[in-house]
Amino acid sequence: EPEVTQTPSHQVTQMGQEVILRCVPISNHLYFYWYRQILGQKVEFLVSFYNNEISEKSEIFDDQFSVERPDGSNFTLKIRSTKLEDSAMYFCASSASRSGANVLTFGAGSRLTVL
């Protein structure tokens, strides 16, 4: 069964450093998403991406965050200058369409620890 793959599975970084989390969505999917889950809290929407641009973003997704699809297969989330509160599990997801009760396929997540 097709999967969404994420790398790295765990990254430890110092506060203020830049971090790039990578995702390979399912190949025929056109919509891409990032969610995050701070330990013990809800899974929260960060951003959605379609046709090489952001289609929707949450209040969490401020100027420190950016997304891009650099090569037609990878979908990356960059955090420019990490803060302690960015420590969380980051989930990538993709879907074939946006209409109807479209199903998101999630990756296994990348755990980010900011020290």
Added chain:
Amino acid sequence: AQTVTQSQPEMSVQEAETVTLSCTYDTSESDYYLFWYKQPPSRQMILVIRQEAYKQQNATENRFSVNFQKAAKSFSLKISDSQLGDAAMYFCAYREINTDKLIFGTGTRLQVFP
């Protein structure tokens, strides 16, 4: 703002028995979608079942079924004939039409005992 509430942080069930996980939500919309996702210890969230709000019939997927009460804004998940592999975190989620954003509840951890 839309919210999703799962009032049971943990539930347990004996193998082969039935368990119901609760979910309520708050919205002023009339059309929307509801989902249950399962997150096993490997942490990859998997869709269990989905419901379109305009459909009155409760969705069913094998051993999984929902009790969708639109007026009460309730969307509970029933797992019949529970199996050890059902042990996971279960998230209820809501999505409006014409938006990409899934709004999740805080989750219910389900333990299944042999």
